[in-house]
Amino acid sequence: MTVLRTSQEGCWELTTNTWGTFLSPTRDPLADTVITQEQLQGFELKPNTPRIPYALWDKWIQLCIELTKRNSSNLEVSCRLLRHQDDSSRYRIFVPEQRVTGVSVRVDTFDKAVDIETGEVVSQWPPEGWRPCGSSHSHNTMDAFFSGTDDQYELGDPGLHIVVGKINVTNNEYVLEASVTANKRRFIIDPNDVVELDSDTAQTATYHPAVLDVITLPSARTFNSNSYSSAFNRRSSTWSAPLAYTSSKAAVSLLDNEMMLVLTQVDHLITVAKDRQISINDVLRELIEEIECLNDMEDLMPSTTDPFYWSTY
């Protein structure tokens, strides 16, 4: 038997059956290592990994809290983490232009992003001398966990990814879930190993107000403009088209029958979830995400006709 040893695709041998010849995978006779499942799935964080400084992290947390408590909206928000290319102990946090809801964040481009500390606006991502190293986003009052959407986007975005959840706006407490994604896999790590979660000094410095300029709230919420700060109101105009769509109740009423069919199916979903003792909240949350993804795809339709939108080739 001749073993064909490739650089990337393992070992193969030519196999012949009554019909013909083909390649089939085979064991490597020169194999010299046994890897356990635990090793295969494990991850060891580099010792002395520089942690995100408390003063910087706290600005991000203040923004998460603000988006959670603003008008009791419980909104999510997202940021990008960067490290200096010559000194990995230096971090920056940028808030990219984004649309947020209570269960999702959508960022179409990082080419407009605001430094959470200085308010500097970057129009070409990433800023020179800095290397993207991950992200963080808020789950407002919900649990801190990585959703299906997070996996979809973060597994292909190697680095440190942190969810901020269970935000209590009364006492400013929150829960973190931290991970490193690499090789299109996610490894859960201890947040304490990558973030300074407390400080010797009691000072609290908040985020730069310019970050609010790049956060667009859900269209329906812009109706109640008196409740929002001027920074948020400035953004509301960007949602004029969806607003016109959602405000047209008469038009939607023409779809009453279809709406009823959907609601009947949602009822059925809830009943089945109860029967199988699955969290109804989780099921409905997943459903909302799916619906939002469909909506996002609709929003993107004109852009996807541009071959340069997603890629330069």
Next chain:
Amino acid sequence: MGLFNFSAPSNSSEGQDVQILVNDESITVPAAEAKGMTVAQLFTRFASGVCDVTRINRYVAQGRIVSGTSNVEEGTIYSGAIASEAKG
């Protein structure tokens, strides 16, 4: 017939290696394997295992933006910037 005629991999000691950067991840590609590829092809072939290459919208080499259709030059470090995201 003749389907199963095999060749040895390219001699990886020829030329200067090419380096790919995506976020903090670094991949070294032997010059011989990168030869004749465009930058976009280089990322698709060698960075697909570590990132979603379809979300890269910009390539940078030596501080300058380069087109995905330009030819790979040996000894060069290419970084790819992921452009978008969604969170749930």
